Amino acid sequence: MLPKVPRETLLDLCRRMFIIRHFEESLVPLHEKGVFAGHYHLYIGQEATGVPALACLQADDYLFTTHRNHGHLLARGADPKRLCAEILGRSDGYNKGKGGSFHTVVPSLGFLHTSAVVAGIIPLAIGTAYASKALKNGRVTVCLFGDGALEEGAAPESLNLASLRKLPVLFLCENNGKYGAGRAAGAAQSPSMAVYPLTDLPRAYKIPTQQVDGADAGAVHALVSETVEKIRRGDGPSFIEAQTVRWPGSETNWPSVLQPTHSALAWDVSVVPEKVREWYRACDPVLIFVRELIEAKQATREEIAEIESKVKAEIAAAVNSAVASPYPPPEDAAKDYFA
Amino acid sequence: MREVAYYEAKFEALHEIMAADDRVHLIGGTFLSLSPRRHLYQELARKYSDRMMSPPISELGFCGLATGAAMAGLRPIVDISTGSFIFEAWPQVCNEAANAFYMSAGQTRVPVVFHLFHGLRGGGGAQHSASPQAMLWNNPGLEIVLPSSPRDVKGLLKSAVASDNPTVFVDHVQLLEVRGEVAESEPPIPFGVAEIKRQGRDVTVVATSYMVQRCLQVADKLAEEGIEVEVVDPRTLVPFDTATLLSSIEKTRRVVIVDETHQSCGVAAEIAARIAETSFDKLKAPIRRVSTLDVPVPYSPPLEEYIGPREDRIIEAIRAVLAAR
Numbered sequence: 076m077l078p079k080v081p082r083e084t085l086l087d088l089c090r091r092m093f094i095i096r097h098f099e100e101s102l103v104p105l106h107e108k109g110v111f112a113g114h115y116h117l118y119i120g121q122e123a124t125g126v127p128a129l130a131c132l133q134a135d136d137y138l139f140t141t142h143r144n145h146g147h148l149l150a151r152g153a154d155p156k157r158l159c160a161e162i163l164g165r166s167d168g169y170n171k172g173k174g175g176s177f178h179t180v181v182p183s184l185g186f187l188h189t190s191a192v193v194a195g196i197i198p199l200a201i202g203t204a205y206a207s208k209a210l211k212n213g214r215v216t217v218c219l220f221g222d223g224a225l226e227e228g229a230a231p232e233s234l235n236l237a238s239l240r241k242l243p244v245l246f247l248c249e250n251n252g253k254y255g256a257g258r259a260a261g262a263a264q265s266p267s268m269a270v271y272p273l274t275d276l277p278r279a280y281k282i283p284t285q286q287v288d289g290a291d292a293g294a295v296h297a298l299v300s301e302t303v304e305k306i307r308r309g310d311g312p313s314f315i316e317a318q319t320v321r322w323p324g325s326e327t328n329w330p331s332v333l334q335p336t337h338s339a340l341a342w343d344v345s346v347v348p349e350k351v352r353e354w355y356r357a358c359d360p361v362l363i364f365v366r367e368l369i370e371a372k373q374a375t376r377e378e379i380a381e382i383e384s385k386v387k388a389e390i391a392a393a394v395n396s397a398v399a400s401p402y403p404p405p406e407d408a409a410k411d412y413f414a
Numbered sequence: 415m416r417e418v419a420y421y422e423a424k425f426e427a428l429h430e431i432m433a434a435d436d437r438v439h440l441i442g443g444t445f446l447s448l449s450p451r452r453h454l455y456q457e458l459a460r461k462y463s464d465r466m467m468s469p470p471i472s473e474l475g476f477c478g479l480a481t482g483a484a485m486a487g488l489r490p491i492v493d494i495s496t497g498s499f500i501f502e503a504w505p506q507v508c509n510e511a512a513n514a515f516y517m518s519a520g521q522t523r524v525p526v527v528f529h530l531f532h533g534l535r536g537g538g539g540a541q542h543s544a545s546p547q548a549m550l551w552n553n554p555g556l557e558i559v560l561p562s563s564p565r566d567v568k569g570l571l572k573s574a575v576a577s578d579n580p581t582v583f584v585d586h587v588q589l590l591e592v593r594g595e596v597a598e599s600e601p602p603i604p605f606g607v608a609e610i611k612r613q614g615r616d617v618t619v620v621a622t623s624y625m626v627q628r629c630l631q632v633a634d635k636l637a638e639e640g641i642e643v644e645v646v647d648p649r650t651l652v653p654f655d656t657a658t659l660l661s662s663i664e665k666t667r668r669v670v671i672v673d674e675t676h677q678s679c680g681v682a683a684e685i686a687a688r689i690a691e692t693s694f695d696k697l698k699a700p701i702r703r704v705s706t707l708d709v710p711v712p713y714s715p716p717l718e719e720y721i722g723p724r725e726d727r728i729i730e731a732i733r734a735v736l737a738a739r
Contacts, residue, residue: 137486169519170517170518170519170521171519172519173516173517173518173519174517174518174519178517178518180517180518180521180522182518182521182522187485187486187514187518187521187522188482188485188510188514188518188522190509190510192505192509192510195478195505195506195509195510197478198474198475198476198477198478198479198481198482198506198510199478199479199481199482199485199506199510200482201475201478201479201482202478202479202480202481202482202483202484202485202486203482203483203485203486204482205479205482205483205488206482206483206485206486206487206488207486209439209465209483209488210486210487210488214486228474229474229475229478229505229506232470232472232474232475232476233475233478233479235470235472235475236469236470236472236475236476236479239470240467411515411516411519411520412515412516412554412555413515413555413557413579414515414520414523414525414577414578414579
């Protein structure tokens, strides 16, 4: 379903989903051509969680994200040029090339620190929440992580502390392993986590939990806005598990775009290679959102195509600008290691 | 000037810090380890309980909590208590707090203090006697402070809280009852300024933490024989005051380094390397280290004493460097 927000907001959410999708799809050929180094992780397939969830927050709220951060930063309004430049290790990047894909921060948007250790941010998120409570500034912290983060000890220690101190923090776990191994047999979610459902873990620490279909933008928006409101008024922490179906392009260690996205796929997937067609037909959250907009007569196909084509031009320009950005002077590596 | 015990000076500092700045929160232990002086912590708690937190036994969780709180405007001081327990918090201290400022290109500051008691404490055994400062020195992004006297603990704690960087405050339980001169309005002691704790012309002894006190006693003994030992206390490892140390060596031309970390890749090893790289030609004798032997810390008192930088080993090392011509 669609979020219950004005039409302009719906179209803006659609635009942000396209920004994420086309940004991420643009990175893959750059990496294949060797334009940037190292490993990286994409947010494709989770757009309908991050975009509506982050739309529920205030400008001064804190957010923490992980190695899979591009989508969260873009959903919150980060500049694709500077994000791309950071991923490419260039001086125009948000962290002047010192962070990279794993560690991009945008303090003005509430992202103070991005950890590539899967549960690294969870103790930090209860820390900003502790500070907000002590300073009585009404800020909520949203901690965005994947299902794998719950496998590290930092997670249960932090859940316990957050519950004991009634800290204003939302743990938003994006489980992109729906239909993963073992699930069909009614067994554990994955071969590496005995807790199932994942919400049993926070529940053991007396933290209220909810599950939501992460491809359902309206359900995510309704649940996160209601939950954040409760947290802001002092009810203590909450935990939401958003379930998404893993994008087939991420099945290997290195992402690959088997089918470039365009909005017409929302009503015709015949061009999609057969082995990934089902995901684009039934699971792609961006295409689901597009279909819902059209069915609800909030936008025409032409309007959607126009939004998408503007986004594609914006992303192409951002990528070009990032590629043209110089590398930082090597000697900067030895500077600015202390305040 | 008045004389007070180390634990009193430390708590004077905590009272002044808490009174001066609402952003300071105390998280963790009592800053006294197992000392019977716990009433001092209770006095603090009577005044500032809303800014003091006694967390569950979750070093990883509460060190991360303090780090995140520091990012968001507080200035937390965490008492990890026994130094060995920082290993439970290693990912948050070494991989998050230490990296945040650098990898954000200076956008995110982390003014947190991690306080711990290191070293041989008497019966601590292998899991309660660690001196993690050498490992921490090998992890860029942390300031490392090692007080050795009542005045230093007061002045350095004030600077640690004022610092915008993550700071590890490495304390020692054997120092708690040491007495010394401390002004009531003791000013902050800046980081990176070594102190010559005793002047001497014959040999430079570089010592840290509790070893400063032991070396001062050794110096008194050797003075009876006419050997004048100069005791140099770096006070902070990061930043490190190389200049004071080298000017002492230029005078004495002989150096012994006494430190309680294990010998291999220890604090003394790094200090020795720095001296050798810059002042090899000034030295009349090879640099000597007196460190803890490279074995886990045993429990039994004579075994524990045997592995540490014992007085007899310090004296032997000093005599050896003096014997070289």
